[in-house]
Amino acid sequence: MSDVVLVFNAGSSSLKFTVFQIGQNPAIQKLIKGRLEYDVDTFHFFASDQNDQLLDRATYPLSQKKPLEYLLDWLADHEQGQHNIVGVGHRIVHGGPDFLAPVQVTPEILRQLEALTPFAPLHQPQTLAPVHAIMAYRPNLLQIACFDTAFHRTMPEIARLLPLPRRYGEKGICRYGFHGLSYDFLTQRLHQIDPTLAKGRTVLAHLGSGASLCALKGGKSIETTMGFSALDGLMMGSRCGMIDPGVLLYMLREEKADWNTMVNTLYHQSGLLGVSGVSSDMRVLREHMGTEQDPTLQEHIQQALALSAYRIVEEVGALAAIMGGLDGLVFTAGIGEHDALLRQDVCLALGWLGLKLDHKANESHASIISSPDSAIRVRVEPTHEELVICQNVLPFVQNTP
Numbered sequence: 536m537s538d539v540v541l542v543f544n545a546g547s548s549s550l551k552f553t554v555f556q557i558g559q560n561p562a563i564q565k566l567i568k569g570r571l572e573y574d575v576d577t578f579h580f581f582a583s584d585q586n587d588q589l590l591d592r593a594t595y596p597l598s599q600k601k602p603l604e605y606l607l608d609w610l611a612d613h614e615q616g617q618h619n620i621v622g623v624g625h626r627i628v629h630g631g632p633d634f635l636a637p638v639q640v641t642p643e644i645l646r647q648l649e650a651l652t653p654f655a656p657l658h659q660p661q662t663l664a665p666v667h668a669i670m671a672y673r674p675n676l677l678q679i680a681c682f683d684t685a686f687h688r689t690m691p692e693i694a695r696l697l698p699l700p701r702r703y704g705e706k707g708i709c710r711y712g713f714h715g716l717s718y719d720f721l722t723q724r725l726h727q728i729d730p731t732l733a734k735g736r737t738v739l740a741h742l743g744s745g746a747s748l749c750a751l752k753g754g755k756s757i758e759t760t761m762g763f764s765a766l767d768g769l770m771m772g773s774r775c776g777m778i779d780p781g782v783l784l785y786m787l788r789e790e791k792a793d794w795n796t797m798v799n800t801l802y803h804q805s806g807l808l809g810v811s812g813v814s815s816d817m818r819v820l821r822e823h824m825g826t827e828q829d830p831t832l833q834e835h836i837q838q839a840l841a842l843s844a845y846r847i848v849e850e851v852g853a854l855a856a857i858m859g860g861l862d863g864l865v866f867t868a869g870i871g872e873h874d875a876l877l878r879q880d881v882c883l884a885l886g887w888l889g890l891k892l893d894h895k896a897n898e899s900h901a902s903i904i905s906s907p908d909s910a911i912r913v914r915v916e917p918t919h920e921e922l923v924i925c926q927n928v929l930p931f932v933q934n935t936p
């Protein structure tokens with residue numbers, strides 16, 4: 536029987552899970568990887584083995600089965616006494632001002648994490664759901680919470696402050712930053728493959744359904760585009776990103792918008808979806824670009840794609856200014872890893888900084904996509920938040936080899 540760690544990575548568009556075998560050589564080895572995706576009234580389940588071969592897939596109406604219960608039952612069936620789960624690691628989106636490192640979840644800690652829900656009203660319940668499910672299913676299992684906010688604990692005080700009356704800061708209303716598990720992975724990876732970028736002035740670009748940039752200087756986060764909430768910064772799949780607060784005041788006063796309407800508009804109806812009127816999903820937009828017959832829709836899709844790249848360029852410039860220059864740019868997550876056209880739009884617009892794109896390398900999603908004489912090295916690196924979570928669980932597991 537082998538010892539395994541189960542990792543949950545709950546995001547806005549899916550719940551990813553990985554089963555890692557822990558041992559000596561290698562210390563961490565992926566055994567099973569899978570995800571749950573949600574539609575309006577159905578969920579889809581996928582699982583693959585260590586060689587990425589499909590093990591199982593299923594679709595059920597949400598009225599018939601609860602997705603997390605289905606996943607835990609599937610894992611129990613699949614385990615069949617082969618694996619001993621020694622710990623469960625979770626991506627928790629918000630650690631607030633106090634949780635700056637991974638922590639073992641107890642009922643009291645869980646209450647404290649739930650109390651942070653007003654800071655991340657959509658993400659916090661999503662990322663805590665697997666914790667609740669495991670507590671109900673196997674209450675004695677070791678559970679470790681790993682925080683998206685923790686990597687940004689190195690941001691200077693000035694980057695954390697919001698220019699609001701002091702009483703807001705005293706309530707924890709300040710800038711935190713997110714996607715920290717992904718940035719932690721990329722930083723570790725850069726130390727292995729490109730120490731110059733790991734130690735230099737590098738922008739890490741996590742471009743998925745949620746998207747943000749991190750200014751990494753000397754191996755530490757000194758600034759990031761998300762702030763108090765995961766709504767700030769870049770334009771995203773269905774989130775607006777940074778927006779003039781005057782627009783919110785207009786919605787409140789002129790449209791008499793209530794909290795639900797505001798949340799729905801800003802989190803679910805904006806971004807790529809809002810501007811294109813077609814989809815929040817980059818792949819769908821790229822497909823439509825080639826086939827859309829309606830000229831107005833064509834134009835709207837084009838504008839959504841252009842605005843998305845424009846906002847990235849704007850924010851890379853801002854982070855370069857904060858770091859006093861730019862040595863590297865690293866693209867990651869669903870869009871960053873796979874969408875060569877967006878990378879091209881961003882890199883061409885940054886040509887004034889001396890960035891030179893190697894078009895062939897970019898089109899083939901090579902690891903380095905800048906040309907050798909570029910002043911800025913541009914890389915494409917798959918992220919692996921689950922691995923960082925597993926690493927964080929190991930010190931808590933007693934008798935770890």
Ligand SMILES: Nc1ncnc2c1ncn2[C@@H]1O[C@H](COP(=O)(O)OP(=O)(O)O)[C@@H](O)[C@H]1O
Nearest residue numbers: 546548743744745816817818868869870873874
């Ligand atoms: N081959 C691809 N080309 C373009 N975009 C892609 C591709 N694969 C995934 N994406 C985009 O990546 C985004 C999802 O990124 P991901 O990192 O998986 O998000 P999350 O972790 O937030 O669920 C979606 O917009 C999706 O369309």
Ligand SMILES: CC(=O)OP(=O)(O)O
Nearest residue numbers: 546547713744745765
């Ligand atoms: C913090 C955040 O935006 O997460 P996700 O990308 O999973 O939505």
Ligand SMILES: [Mg+2]
Nearest residue numbers: 546743744868
């Ligand atoms: Mg993600």
